[in-house]
Amino acid sequence: MAPRALVAGIGFRHATSAEEILGLVAEGLRQADLMSAHLAALATAADRAGDPAIRAAAETLGVPLVAIGVEALREAGRRVVTRSVRIEALRGVGSLAEAAALAAAGPHGRLVLPRIASAGATCALAASGDALSS
Secondary structure: OOOOOEEEEEEEOOOOOHHHHHHHHHHHHHHOOOOOOOEEEEEEEHHHOOOHHHHHHHHHHOOOEEEEOHHHHHHHHOOOOOOOHHHHHHHOOOOHHHHHHHHHHOOOOEEEEEEEEOOOEEEEEEEOHHHOOO
16 A cells, blocks of 8 residues: 655755656656656645745645644654765754655654655655555
8 A cells, every 4th residue: 555645755956856756756656666656745844844846846746735843754754764974964954865755754654764865865754654554
C-alpha cells in the first residue's frame, strides 16, 4: 500500500535551482518505488521557505510548501537516521531533509527514503504513520 500523505523534506544551498530540487524529488520517488504515489507537500526549514527555488519547485509540483520552525526541526531531528556533521553544527539536526520530512509528516511519521543528495540539495521522504502498511 502506498503512503497517502507523502512529504518530501528538502535541504538546499542558496544557489540551488528549482530544476535541481525537482530532479532530486523525482529521483527520491523513483528510488523509493513511489513514482505513482501522491506527493502531499514539500517541507523545508522556515528560514529557507521564502527562497524562489523551493517555492517554484512546490508550485511546479502543485503541492504546498511547509515551513518547519527550529523547534519542530529539532524535535523531529531525534528520529533522523543520517548524520551530517556540517548540518548538525549549523542546524542542530543530523539531516535537515529528514527532519523536515518527519516534522511535516507528523508525530507518527516514518521515513520511507533517508536523505539522498545532489550537488546543491538533499531530499528525504516521509509518510504519516497512519498511512503506512505494517
